[in-house]
Amino acid sequence: MSSHNNVILIGFMGVGKGSIAREVTKHSDYLAIDTDDLIESMQNKSIKKIFEEDGESYFRDLEKKVSLWLSSSVKNTLISTGGGFYKQKKLKNIGIVVLLDSPFESIIKRIKKHPNAIRKLKKRPLLSDLKKAKELYDLRRPEYLKLADVVIDVTNKSAFDCAKELLKKVKKYG
């Protein structure tokens, strides 16, 4: 277990990592950061543009850079990550790994009913083809489960309820 006291949120695109992280910060002393936001501000470019102009492997190198910085320098923080960030080595050196879990169909339903659904789908290059996205989900889900210290089933639950559950489960590691 890491000595950094961080909580690192992993899970598939659109599962609600950002919303749940925001809710956790409202009900705890945690500050939250997001690996995609860090990358976008470092590059002054959207993730979509980075994928289009520089390619996915360039993006993965940036994730690696962020991961090294997180494990060397960040403490007591809630870290939400892009859906592919879990592939970074030594994730557990960063903090307690919390998986936000939900079936693929529920995730897509959740995105589609959001008021900004079109924007949410457009900004995620790997969701542009739902058949391929489902294949990616099927490939990743067992890997997410293998890595997770804590699993939260977020299906049909509010961000508030998920945040409460997260804080309760993570406390045991304190």
Ligand code: S3P
């Ligand atoms: C990705 C997920 C995205 C973003 C990028 C790649 C992935 O983040 O990092 O588009 O590989 O699953 P979200 O999970 O926040 O959508």
